[in-house]
Amino acid sequence: MTDKIDSSLQKAQTECMRTGLRLTDKRSKVLKTLLQAGKPLSAYDIADQFKVSFSESLSAMSAYRMLDFLMQAGLVHKLETSNQYLACSHISCEHKHELPQFLICDQCHTVQEIGLGTHLLKELKDSIENTGFTLSSQQLELHGICAKCRADLSPQ
Amino acid sequence: MTDKIDSSLQKAQTECMRTGLRLTDKRSKVLKTLLQAGKPLSAYDIADQFKVSFSESLSAMSAYRMLDFLMQAGLVHKLETSNQYLACSHISCEHKHELPQFLICDQCHTVQEIGLGTHLLKELKDSIENTGFTLSSQQLELHGICAKCRADLSPQ
DNA sequence: TTGCAAAATGTTATGTTATAACATATTATT
């Protein structure tokens, strides 16, 4: 578990170096906060958790700035439908994804980052662009109930 | 134009009566505000515009409550990605839609409510539900550049 | 190595979006 987080942080560091971005100590710690949480957090949650984890202050303002950086670097996503941030689940793999897709459980609030089939995505994209609209890289956020909560709700 | 708005208001009234919902004068005026705007507005924008249009006060708190009602009645949608509200574009037609889809232009901020093919939607839905996740009625909000802005940006 | 410019972070203030809690008014039902 810790290994996974460490290797993600390592990978993030390497990737930033390669592209000339500065993954500073604080930025790295913000990313680590999200990786450790394993779930989406608000900017203010992050600032609070940061203080607890690292006994070091972080204003919400700074959290926002660091999140901006991490999002630009593709290391963090923002869930627009819940105003929360979460670490990209593909940091430690090679997987490149331009259109992240999230399944958000409205019961337990866990978020699963999935990869829809490229075929389906292409069809979706084509269907939209046929109307003359040009998609920017924008994510899908789909709400519902995850398998686990579904099972808990309707036992038997 | 005014006819379209009036007929939408009429239709909304009829539909609410039929289902036992109370589309009061204020609620109807909030809906009218959105229909007249023809674009998404924030709750505070609506309260402001309401005062201008009807020379009658409306607190933001009240606007939120009326928007909640109108959303429940299926007459208004909320754009979760921009915290704005807009009248459903299908009030005056028979079209029933459980999963609204929006194309949001990040340039001119116009919003187009589209209907993706049922085939494509079914495929998308199946693909997601195969993972064990149960979708609730959730809309798609896709950002990009509309045809008009696209043309303006790259002439010739 | 020093000095400068750019980037990052700190700090304070304020803007924007949304809800809580309780009071008052209106409406439907008996």
Next chain:
DNA sequence: AATAATATGTTATAACATAACATTTTGCAA
């Protein structure tokens, strides 16, 4: 008319986000 339910008014405050400017740190050229 009494009363219960619904709707609206009002005030306060929570939650999310950005602006503006000060200070510190870093990278780089002289």
